[in-house]
Amino acid sequence: MMKPKALVLPRESMLKQVCSEECKQLIESAFNPVWNDKGCDLTEEELSELVEDAEIILTSWGSPILTDAMLEKAVKLRAIGHAAGTVKKRMPREVFDKGVRVYSAANRIAQSVGEHCLAVLLTIMKRLPAFNAEIRQHNWKATGQKGRELAGSTVGIVSASSTARAFLKLLAPFKVNVLLYDPYLSEEAADKLHVRRASLEEVMSCPVISIHAPALPATEQMITRDLIALIPDGAYLVNSSRGAVFDEEALIEELGTGRFAAALDVFVKEPIRQDHPFLQMSNVLLTPHIAGASIEGHLALMYAVVQDMLAGFAGQPTSYEVTERMWETMA
Amino acid sequence: MMKPKALVLPRESMLKQVCSEECKQLIESAFNPVWNDKGCDLTEEELSELVEDAEIILTSWGSPILTDAMLEKAVKLRAIGHAAGTVKKRMPREVFDKGVRVYSAANRIAQSVGEHCLAVLLTIMKRLPAFNAEIRQHNWKATGQKGRELAGSTVGIVSASSTARAFLKLLAPFKVNVLLYDPYLSEEAADKLHVRRASLEEVMSCPVISIHAPALPATEQMITRDLIALIPDGAYLVNSSRGAVFDEEALIEELGTGRFAAALDVFVKEPIRQDHPFLQMSNVLLTPHIAGASIEGHLALMYAVVQDMLAGFAGQPTSYEVTERMWETMA
Structure with a gap:
């Protein structure tokens, strides 16, 4: 079976904070990943060029926002995993209409x-x-x-x-x-x-x-x-x-x-x-808005969403999934 | 039944820190108490004059030490309750030979x-x-x-x-x-x-x-x-x-x-x-050696030993009792 193509958007300096070595191995083994080796965050234009054949998008703080236009182009997109908190302002609510499943590490934070x-x-x-x-x-x-x-x-x-x-x-x-x-x-x-x-x-x-x-x-x-x-x-x-x-x-x-x-x-x-x-x-x-920040807590974020996404694909119960029903009352 | 005579040794300023109102009521109802109204701790001489007919002695930080000579005189003594930590340097080990039961609030601390x-x-x-x-x-x-x-x-x-x-x-x-x-x-x-x-x-x-x-x-x-x-x-x-x-x-x-x-x-x-x-x-x-000190923790100390002493008298299991077997390995 072909492994799904995954865009891993966090810049290297962020990735090493939110993605453990164990998680990198999990991504390599479960997906066909495209890592961001640009040395900085992608622009919206750069992401727009990549979304067409992406099946999975993994993001964190600083990653570009998924726009309506990108969503239209991203016909293969099956899941978005956000290794950070709130996803509400990061993507149009219409992702759910397209059948895209959304995962956020907010509960790990x-x-x-x-x-x-x-x-x-x-x-x-x-x-x-x-x-x-x-x-x-x-x-x-x-x-x-x-x-x-x-x-x-x-x-x-x-x-x-x-x-x-x-x-x-x-x-x-x-x-x-x-x-x-x-x-x-x-x-x-x-x-x-x-x-x-x-x-x-x-x-x-x-x-x-x-x-x-x-x-x-x-x-x-x-x-x-x-x-x-x-x-x-x-x-x-x-x-x-x-x-x-x-x-x-x-x-x-x-x-x-x-x-x-x-x-x-x-x-x-x-x-x-x-x-x-x-x-x-x-x-x-x-304290300077750091309640959710810790070395170990951050390093667990990407793993939480990737593992949960794989559980979702396998038809198992999920813990970090965001559903349309939650949209109104969540931050 | 006559209520046992109890010497409550802590000076007033200490008593209000280690003995709650609820505990004062318990002491009044279970014992025939002699409160220390001197405004300061008793001297060894003053305690020595009181021990003869004491059945119970309740102490805390600052209370005079029970000497061998006092123990000889204290023929009615049945129990000592220390509303503080270690009891080892507060009384001769021979209290156990006299059948005196000893209670310490060390576990509450x-x-x-x-x-x-x-x-x-x-x-x-x-x-x-x-x-x-x-x-x-x-x-x-x-x-x-x-x-x-x-x-x-x-x-x-x-x-x-x-x-x-x-x-x-x-x-x-x-x-x-x-x-x-x-x-x-x-x-x-x-x-x-x-x-x-x-x-x-x-x-x-x-x-x-x-x-x-x-x-x-x-x-x-x-x-x-x-x-x-x-x-x-x-x-x-x-x-x-x-x-x-x-x-x-x-x-x-x-x-x-x-x-x-x-x-x-x-x-x-x-x-x-x-x-x-x-x-x-x-x-x-x-911190200045205050790990065991808190307002609520201190206020619970006398109650812990008095309640446990009453359990002991009633033949029930005790939690704060010090036995001779513990003497060697305890602080």
Whole structure:
């Protein structure tokens, strides 16, 4: 049997980050690959010339977008695998009409985000940066302040997205009570996740809060000034979804009072501007939108979509496939 | 039935840290308590005058030590509950000859240590302090460096102590491979913990290493210069047991090269001296011997020993009891 022709679009510097040696071997053995040896990303024109006989297209960050015109030409195209996150702005929705199957590594990235959320939450609850700084300033236990324990506490979660589910898995041995707000989550699904469905007001009143809402028009500024005011004194807030989910001006004001702590990975405008008030706040742990980024997590992305694509071709169940039904509610 | 007379020794400022309201009520309902309302710790002389008709003694950090002479006088003593860690230097071993049952909250503290170990490990693996500092210096993703993922990695653990077991529970959803060195751990016990028994050399060669050895003459400087040299480049080392477990001079030299990262909570001499080389190292996260300390963890200590003591009196199995058989190998 002829092996399907696969365009592997990531430039070499990106490919080595998202495609392990094992994955390269898998691509060589399962496909007839055309590697991008240009030393940089292809232009749309270059891709347009190649799509005609492509059966598979593998992409990642920086790869050119698949346009309507390309889709018309790509008569042999059977599957697209995106070794990165969202695919929504990378191709026309009409790919599904053409019978093209679409795979995205977003759920693999979600695992990294889950780990990040637990990491930053424990870091701020245990005041690790403060202890580290105090020791270096020769203040051994000077403040008498103690860290907090996560085990047994109540955690409020906004949205049962894939990043929230990854976070929940890691929270399991901490035996926390979880209140979860998600208008699409059924009672039955909540039971399976061992969470209790709650209103956004209840979730924002928890002593520990983590935001996992997808970036959609419906979620923009969903965490309003009034909701931010509900966050209890001494609480811990984690946001690893999107900055625009918050009324950021209201968040700046409330965090500026120092009455609760936060770990923020995302901001309305990124990179964060040099005079942003967050940069002066000691009760905020800042990271530059890297919750989904880790060496091992990135290196697993291409493998996840290629393996899943092969499962799909073999008529087996898939884990990373994007279907037309998911298009509306996904980021 | 007459309720047993209980001396509750912690001074008020300590009691409110280690004894919850719920625990105070339990003590009032189960015992005939004598609270320490002196405003400070009792002296040995003051305790000596009280022990004669005490059936129960409850202690914590700062409480006077039970001497041989007191033990002779304490003819009614049935149980000692220590709402803190080690009891070994707090009473003569002869308490067991007198039929006194001993309870320590060390295993409850171990839970806090387990959380701390995961917290600091994730913090250094994800380079959170570095990202936080870089953003504030207006270097958004300037270095291009990524954090690491803990899930799926190999973790080497020294000693199957209670803190190691608490840490292992929290590691479960990360699906890590664990190599564990403990000369007292049977093959069967290792299987139950889902770890593989390994030599100290194998454990110290892992990409992630956590030290949980108890403070005993046999563990002093057990991590020698040669073992420290085995730690791989790019590894992550956590020590939350005792500083003296390491050849600290050799550790200073190796960490000084920057070839691996560490999170250290304990040091040969504490507080750490003001010119200690660790204070100048950016690849080391420092905390002031607080792995076992958290607000919630401390507040649970007295309850743990009192509840367990009541279980013991009722002939039920106990979780926090210290027996004479444990005396040799415990810290």
